[in-house]
Amino acid sequence: MYRIEDLAVTLSQYLPYEQVSTIKRAYYYAEQAHDGQRRKSGEPYVIHPLAVAQILADLRMDCDGLTAALLHDVIEDTGISREALTEQFGESVASLVDGVSKLTHLEFNNQVEKQAHNFQKMAMAMAEDIRVILVKLADRLHNMRTLDSMPAHKKRRIAKETLDIYAPIANRLGMYNFRVDLESLAFDAYYPMRSRMLQRAIHKRYGQRAQDKETLEQYIHGELAADYIEASISVREKHIYSIYQKMQKKRRSLGEIMDVLGVRIVTDKSDNCYRILGIVHSLFKPVEGRFKDYIAVPKSNGYQSLHTTVVANGLPMEVQIRTTEMEMVASNGIAAHWAYKASNPQANVSFSHDRAMKWAQGLIEIQQKAGNAVDFVDNVKNDLFPGEVYVFTPKGEIVELPTGATPVDFAYGVHTEIGNNCISCRINRRLAPLSTQLESGQTVEIITAKNAQPNVAWLSFAITGKARTNIRHYLKDKQTENAIAVGRRLLTRSLNAFKTNIDDLVDEQINQVLEFYQLSSLDELLESIGKGRHVGYLVARQLFPNFNEEELITPTSFKLNGSEGMLVSYAKCCSPIPGDPIAGYVQVDKGIVIHHLNCPNIQDHLENPERYIRMSWGKEIEEDLNISLIVSFHNERGAVSKIASSIGDTDYQVSNIVIIERGRISRLRLNITVSSRIGLADVMRRIKSVRCVDKVIRETIIAK
Template sequence: MSTIESLAKTVSQYLPYEEVAKVKRAYYYAEQAHDGQKRKSGEHYITHPLAAAEILADIRMDADGLAAALLHDVIEDTGISREALAEQFGEQVAKLVDGVSKLTHLEFNSQLEKQAHNFQKMAMAMADDIRVIMVKLADRLHNMRTLDSMPGHKKRRIARETLDIYAPIANRLGMYNMRVDLETLAFEAYYPMRSRMLQKAINKRYGQRVKAIQKLEDYIRSELAADYLEAKISVREKHLFSIYHKMKKKKKELEEVMDVLGVRIVTDKHDSCYRILGVIHALFKPIEGRFKDYIAVPKSNGYQSLHTTVMGSNGLPLEVQIRTEEMDTVANNGIAAHWAYKASGKDAQVTNHDRATKWVKSLLEIQEKAHNPMEFVDTVKGDLFPDEVYVFTPKGEIIELPSGSTAVDFAYGVHTEIGNTCISCRINRRLAPLSTQLESGQTVEIITAKSAQPNVAWLSFAITGKARSNIRHYLKSKQRESAISIGYRLLTRSLNAYRSNIEELTPEQIEQVLQHYQLESLDDLLESIGKGRHVGYLVARQLFPNFNEEEMITPKSFKVNGSEGMLISYAKCCSPIPGDPIVGYVQVDKGIIIHHQGCPNVQEYLSSPENYIRMTWSKEIEEELTVSLIVTYTNERGAVAQIASSITDTDFQVSNLDIIERGKISRLRLNITISSRVGLADVMRRIKAVRCVEKVSRETIVGR
């Protein structure tokens, strides 16, 4: 069992005497504070913070971080205040402990929401001081190691949360060892049967490998020595969850996973890495397409190494990783390597710390634009599972993006303003759509236009957190503008009935109605009306409660001019077009949905007129809308081609043609983009003139 003396011995290897004394003092303070408290396993509670501190000492955490690990449950569980900790151990330690304390024990409506909220809080705490998340990861790792004392349902919940949140964060911060331990323990707890079966299958396929591994190590070592190359060589087995995840994600059998066994070669210098690569490729046949140079182009979490997969002498694929000692430290401990180098007086890994800090800062930007924790987590998921692609700007600058990223992700990766105004792109000098998935090594140039703006369709193919948060933020602000504009017109129309308008309202009237609806500003009220949450004429009645209803005049129709934005939409059931008699149905949070007056779907609603608005088309409208025509025709050779060609010399576009009934007399549906009833009449007349056509009608409109 760990003791404070064993911790002090580890810490004294890299920290001066006075800082070791501070760590010991924090232990005794925590021991006294937790006196009498026990864990579910029956152990004294102090064993948990001590174990968390030992985990951090192994990756050379500084004195304040270790003190915070020892004290991380003191504020939450013992009633000792933040101020008391600051007085005893300084503001830095108190701030870290407070940050860790805020990450736990909140009640939410659902487990999913709780996880989302916890992750959001973690991101904010990380932005303040990245050591907060490192203490939290150490806390979680020890909890996973002692999970057996928990009841089954809690064990599964904690394991799932570890796989969903904590392990991906450790991975994103480059802390390989921490991530592997968390994933392995969580996999065994959440999928015990799958874990056992997969381990059995690996033992069967790669069994009796101890002697073979020793032989392989000796063989590589002797060949490197012959070329005067010194290196440490170790053969390892890919950890269980990683194999399971790859099999599941890529739908592969165990035999198809190429890197179950791997060789790690650690040398002294950069150039030695490339010389060793040459020796390995001379000894074993490399597998095509399986070489990656993460030294020249590091991963976004600072990871550097050469990766190649070769065919081993036993006919099984073998992944070889080649790196320097410094790269190995970063690969295993990620951002934690920053403190190891800081303690030894080196500054070689400042860039790795900066990368992690940059990522955390980007989380802050996403957080500011997210409207709730669930949206925040959905947005950053892509950043937490990054198999990177590396693409170049026209000036040769490298942009790192998650695998599956598109040109839109690249545009936002360069700059938010470029993302907001992009219209197309050139990939390796060839024009390509923004939805094109990018591959490593491509050069991407974004084409922008001042008048361009983000499109809601981009959310279906943008995957990076930065792109998705900016698109959503822009669309929501645009939707608010649109809602305020429509709300203004709807309320003005309702106030006309009371012989008034918005400009004539007194501050007292506005304040009274805002209090009634519990809103803060007139814009909030107008937005609410525009989104259908409140009805314009009911708000008007609230503004003029004593008005004589006999003196009211009938409100004018709401004119549709085609520029209202995203809160006016056209019903797909009846596809109204300019010139049709129309009615507007007000639907909460969707604004006004325009139906043809004869549409069957609106007849039942006409009994509740508060949800309906009389509408007319503006004379200036030039909006193009889709209308469906049903064509009944005699089925003869070339009939469909004749019908289609009858409208090819018009300005109207056929967006879809679908045969819905075959026989001697057949029927087809034509979807045509059109701008007026006059144009529609012209199209219908042209189709009717085709010799084989018997009847043309609009779909779903009553009385046609």
């Protein structure tokens, strides 16, 4: 049972009397506020915030952080307001409590959206004050320790959320001890059967070797002492969820996991770490390719250590070598900032703190450009991958990225504008595709152009939250801009039938239509027309309700000029290309879909004449479009190769060749990119010139 007297004893070891008194006052305030409330286990509710404060006191949290921990559920679960907390304990404490509190007064469509909004609010508060997440992690840790009193379905939901969000955040902040506890408890709650079976297997394989572990510790200690190196040594097993993840990810058995057993060696100076590494490699055979120097190149969460894997007594074993200061940062991450300052005010452990703050503040940019809370959480999850690669800029600066990152992620990691203007890249001075997955040690140079812009295809391989959010934000703005331009052209075309144009409309007419469609501005109306949500002709009819139908003139055709962007797409059923007779159909949220005029599918669209648009190609149109050709040919040796090579020395790109019928006369489908009917005619002429070719036709619904 937790008691305020025990907490006060812990606090008196590192806080002045006045601050301990403030924290005790916060406890009695919380006790009164939660009076009558009980947890699922039946114990008084105030035990929970007291336990959270005790967890943070062990990390040497400061006075405001501990006060907020004791009061963290007061706003959410009692009638006390933020203003009342501000009056009693100050703005800093009230702000921390508000950041931890959930959004209890809003209605959400589902549990996913509710969790997303809660996390978004907490993340924004965290960006302003990192102590918010420390209180939340301590809160989650105590809840996981007392999860047994919850119903089974809630246990699984809370455990899944812990594995997906809170344990990765603890890892991102370098809080190893928190991460291990959260993952182990959540794994046991979410996969109880797997947890028990794996625990038994580990115990069977390694559990009987306690004597061997002690002998190993003494052996290493003796060898280090012979070289006058002071160090503490501990042999341990890797925590169970980490082993499970490796078995799942790498599809390996327990016996194939190399670092189930680990040795941690902690010394006083960083140069001793390298001396110890040499001694360890002289005592045991190192495993090739398993050495990592995180002292020279720390992880993004501030973690520093030397890692190597050796074989001892026939078993692979990971050895971690670090200093006392590195050990504190490795165990407590950002929390070491307070722990070390409390015990040694002159110590400098701001490295992990500064990095954590930089990451947390980067969440603000992601949040500002994310479409909604669910998108925000998805993008942040992408930044919580534990694996990392370290690449260099041309000037030799190190950039840290998650495993699987590409040059696009690198470009946005350097600066948003470099990402937006990126056109290609060089990896180790050689041109490479933007979709290339980067590896540690590579030097990456981004090539930019002033008028370049993000490509929607980048979303298929960009993985960092910053890159994906900026790409989506840019494309959304561009689509809005294109939609307004297309909407203006469509409405102008419709107004021509009424012998007027947009500039001649009066405010009274526009406001009347905006009120009818419940829109706020003319740009919003034009965007809605461009995206197909409203039809230009019907809007024009609304603007002129008393116009004589007999005086209407036939609207001019809508000319494609290539600037419509994502608001124009080309139907795959008939694959029209510049020069074909075409018609357009306005489809909701897709803009204009272009069909060949003779496409049977356009007949269905004619049932909605207000959405049917006469179309024509602009003179300046230069669209590269995919078409399919069906080639009939005499089946002789090398026939397919001859057909492919007939257009191999041109600018036309062949994306695929498939044999669809074999026999004396065979048939193949050739997918090719062309920009006009002239280009298509040139391709067909070249293919027909091949001696074995019998016939070439364009494959469309029309041809069938």
